[in-house]
Amino acid sequence: MAAHSVLKYVRPRSIVPQLCRCTSTLSAFEIQHKTPTIKKVMPIPKAHYGGRHTVTLLPGAGIGPELMGYVKEVFRYAGVPVDFEDIDIDPNADNNDDLDYAITSIRRNGVALKGNIETRSTEAGVLSRNVALRNQLDLYVNVLHCVSYAGVKSRQKNIDIVIVRQNTEGEYAMLEHESVDGVVESMKVITRSNSERVARYAFEYAKRHGRKKVTTVHKANIMKLSDGLFLETSRAVAKDYPDIQHNDMIIDNTCMQLVSNPHQFDVVLTTNLYGSIVSNVICGLLGGAGLLSGKNYGNHYTIFEPGTRNTGTGIAGKNIANPIAMLNAAVDMLRHLGHKKHAVLLQDAINKTINKGVHTRDLGGQATSREVVDSILKYIKIAYN
Amino acid sequence: MALLVRNVCKVLSQATQKGAGVRTLHIGAVRHQDNFIEQQGKVKCTLIPGDGVGPELVLSVQNVFKAVNVPVEFEPYFLSEVNPTLSAPLEQVANSIALNQVCLKGILATPDHSHTGELQTLNMKLRRNLDLYSNVVHVKSLPGVKSRHQNVDCVIIREQTEGEYSALEHECVPGVVECLKIVTAVKSQRIAKFAFDYAVKNNRKKVTCVHKANIMKLGDGLFLQSCQEIAELYPKIQFETMIVDNCTMQMVSNPHQFDVMVMPNLYGNIVDNLASGLVGGAGVVAGASYSAECVVFEPGARHTYSEAVGKNVANPTAMLLCSVKLLNHVNLGRYAEQIRDALNRVLNDGKVRTKDLGGQSSTTEFTTAVINSLR
Numbered sequence: 001m002a003a004h005s006v007l008k009y010v011r012p013r014s015i016v017p018q019l020c021r022c023t024s025t026l027s028a029f030e031i032q033h034k035t036p037t038i039k040k041v042m043p044i045p046k047a048h049y050g051g052r053h054t055v056t057l058l059p060g061a062g063i064g065p066e067l068m069g070y071v072k073e074v075f076r077y078a079g080v081p082v083d084f085e086d087i088d089i090d091p092n093a094d095n096n097d098d099l100d101y102a103i104t105s106i107r108r109n110g111v112a113l114k115g116n117i118e119t120r121s122t123e124a125g126v127l128s129r130n131v132a133l134r135n136q137l138d139l140y141v142n143v144l145h146c147v148s149y150a151g152v153k154s155r156q157k158n159i160d161i162v163i164v165r166q167n168t169e170g171e172y173a174m175l176e177h178e179s180v181d182g183v184v185e186s187m188k189v190i191t192r193s194n195s196e197r198v199a200r201y202a203f204e205y206a207k208r209h210g211r212k213k214v215t216t217v218h219k220a221n222i223m224k225l226s227d228g229l230f231l232e233t234s235r236a237v238a239k240d241y242p243d244i245q246h247n248d249m250i251i252d253n254t255c256m257q258l259v260s261n262p263h264q265f266d267v268v269l270t271t272n273l274y275g276s277i278v279s280n281v282i283c284g285l286l287g288g289a290g291l292l293s294g295k296n297y298g299n300h301y302t303i304f305e306p307g308t309r310n311t312g313t314g315i316a317g318k319n320i321a322n323p324i325a326m327l328n329a330a331v332d333m334l335r336h337l338g339h340k341k342h343a344v345l346l347q348d349a350i351n352k353t354i355n356k357g358v359h360t361r362d363l364g365g366q367a368t369s370r371e372v373v374d375s376i377l378k379y380i381k382i383a384y385n
Numbered sequence: 386m387a388l389l390v391r392n393v394c395k396v397l398s399q400a401t402q403k404g405a406g407v408r409t410l411h412i413g414a415v416r417h418q419d420n421f422i423e424q425q426g427k428v429k430c431t432l433i434p435g436d437g438v439g440p441e442l443v444l445s446v447q448n449v450f451k452a453v454n455v456p457v458e459f460e461p462y463f464l465s466e467v468n469p470t471l472s473a474p475l476e477q478v479a480n481s482i483a484l485n486q487v488c489l490k491g492i493l494a495t496p497d498h499s500h501t502g503e504l505q506t507l508n509m510k511l512r513r514n515l516d517l518y519s520n521v522v523h524v525k526s527l528p529g530v531k532s533r534h535q536n537v538d539c540v541i542i543r544e545q546t547e548g549e550y551s552a553l554e555h556e557c558v559p560g561v562v563e564c565l566k567i568v569t570a571v572k573s574q575r576i577a578k579f580a581f582d583y584a585v586k587n588n589r590k591k592v593t594c595v596h597k598a599n600i601m602k603l604g605d606g607l608f609l610q611s612c613q614e615i616a617e618l619y620p621k622i623q624f625e626t627m628i629v630d631n632c633t634m635q636m637v638s639n640p641h642q643f644d645v646m647v648m649p650n651l652y653g654n655i656v657d658n659l660a661s662g663l664v665g666g667a668g669v670v671a672g673a674s675y676s677a678e679c680v681v682f683e684p685g686a687r688h689t690y691s692e693a694v695g696k697n698v699a700n701p702t703a704m705l706l707c708s709v710k711l712l713n714h715v716n717l718g719r720y721a722e723q724i725r726d727a728l729n730r731v732l733n734d735g736k737v738r739t740k741d742l743g744g745q746s747s748t749t750e751f752t753t754a755v756i757n758s759l760r
Contacts, residue, residue, distance in 0.1 A: 044578065044618070045574065045575050047578070048677045048678075049519070049680070050487075050675040050677075050679060050714060051487075051680065052714070054585075076716065079715070079716040083586060085585060104618055104620065108618045108619070
């Protein structure tokens with residue numbers, strides 16, 4: 001008995017379980033068929049020392065690097081106790097070394113702020129890096145809180161919708177093959193366990209944030225088994241939350257309803273691809289890609305990014321990109337890390353800037369990115385004095 | 386004019402087609418103003434002068450801060466084990482540190498014999514209370530200070546909540562005393578991760594784990610193994626292991642081979658002091674203790690120098706370096722730079738030196754010299 005316990009002591013379970021096993025050693029078949037599976041992860045203490053957090057920063061492509069520069073500047077100005085570990089991923093590389101290192105870095109920091117990463121390589125073994133990040137870190141839920149800004153001219157006013165999206169499977173399983181020449185099959189994978197996790201997250205979110213209704217968006221009339229399972233699971237979970245109203249809606253109808261009468265929605269629970277569509281529709285209603293921020297949660301790691309996943313390569317380097325989305329993502333990150341004071345401070349400065357009409361071109365204004373950031377810095381200074 | 390515009394457009398569109406070009410262009414577009422951006426608002430900081438010469442050194446720091454007009458507000462508490470009647474209650478001090486998240490602290494004297502029969506010292510209680518698990522001592526040669534080795538620059542990271550300092554001792558039979566050394570996987574991994582994260586953040590290349598696992602195969606073995614496991618997460622940082630006796634020898638003969646070092650409690654204490662001796666003694670080395678939430682800056686080698694109390698001869702360099710680190714920690718880098726430069730200038734000139742560095746000047750003279758060379 002004693003010997004047993006001593007043995008256990010000497011050999012504690014390795015905390016580094018098959019650390020994102022280097023994908024380059026796998027065959028193309030294995031990559032397609034084994035990588036989407038959920039990686040088991042064990043908790044590693046977060047990089048949080050003396051009240052300061054270290055956060056992985058993945059600037060990504062397009063406007064990413066310049067937006068990150070603004071985030072750093074605002075953070076330094078407001079005295080936010082967060083340090084960044086910058087990691088560049090080469091978009092042209094034909095192997096996944098940079099990606100593996102980025103994942104390792106997120107595993108040890110626990111939290112990342114990211115732009116959209118480009119994958120230019122067309123090799124079969126090179127995964128879409130955004131998808132690979134989510135899969136390897138098992139970030140199974142994506143949350144997008146869509147709120148209207150009073151100062152932004154948009155098609156619909158006073159929208160307040162939360163989109164909870166399954167983030168790791170469904171159409172993004174990356175299982176495609178050409179069975180016969182000229183016939184390609186793409187698999188959509190829905191599992192009960194993942195559907196239940198994300199449904200439970202949605203209802204739990206609704207409960208904690210005092211929301212009234214959850215709407216499951218699906219296409220179960222056509223995909224009776226896969227989307228059927230998703231719908232059925234969300235109905236089963238809904239039974240545990242009698243205080244929250246639950247209904248479901250088909251994706252095509254949802255898009256129409258969103259455009260004509262978005263106020264009927266509260267929390268929207270949906271699968272991967274539909275989530276992508278729905279969130280882009282709502283962002284369009286609110287004022288474009290430059291405003292909202294998204295959150296990717298797993299059990300151990302979190303990644304914050306702008307809400308719609310565009311690189312904005314066309315406007316890169318022209319000083320006209322809207323920095324608000326990335327700054328909102330940074331504020332979400334501060335909330336998550338528990339730096340409430342700084343989060344509120346930055347949020348106020350951002351809201352004031354938008355509502356006072358300092359808008360970049362995508363919102364119909366004339367301001368440059370620089371002017372928007374300067375305005376935010378000005379409001380931070382006012383708040384401190 | 387039109388030609389110019391067209392050319393600019395052309396360059397831009399060309400740049401967008403080439404990945405590398407885009408990246409450099411972006412970085413150029415972002416205006417980095419590191420030196421101009423500074424934190425807004427005031428910072429509150431707990432101050433524990435400590436025993437011995439602590440109050441004199443703290444006064445020196447306060448004078449320098451006043452001269453630079455640093456936006457830091459001190460909240461002083463007198464905490465002492467040798468003078469329990471004057472000491473503020475530990476809870477009060479701990480609460481203040483927990484609230485402010487930063488603290489500047491002198492050294493607390495620890496008597497060899499406990500009056501109350503308690504095994505834990507006040508220092509240990511404070512660390513336990515706030516979970517200040519990691520002690521970082523940055524051993525760096527100072528300009529103008531003559532010592533055995535030049536250009537030493539290493540960081541010693543020490544676990545300070547368990548190991549030999551567990552305060553678990555008992556006499557099982559008269560004449561036989563057992564002292565327990567506790568090593569746990571959780572705390573070993575935590576300190577190892579701290580060391581590696583420190584290395585990443587400060588652009589260091591190597592982490593050396595110092596241990597005695599050849600003798601204490603289970604206890605230090607667990608520490609060593611935890612370090613090895615965490616090292617796998619940091620493929621870009623070199624990892625080495627060294628036995629503590631060899632480490633002390635290497636430290637004295639060739640200290641330049643070390644970068645970041647991580648070790649259990651007692652070894653850390655010994656190596657800290659040894660390394661301080663290499664670069665000029667207890668008066669010139671700064672340290673800090675970290676928990677997840679707060680940080681306490683204190684001199685690296687823990688001596689109260691009580692024989693010099695009131696004589697005005699102690700060297701305030703260590704305490705000033707602590708305050709520089711404190712300012713860097715709370716995003717007041719500009720002030721930190723200013724004070725560090727002034728300090729370096731005074732040390733480099735070598736005209737004003739305290740006794741421990743072979744001079745005749747007093748503490749106040751040294752402080753005045755630093756204030757006068759501020760720019």
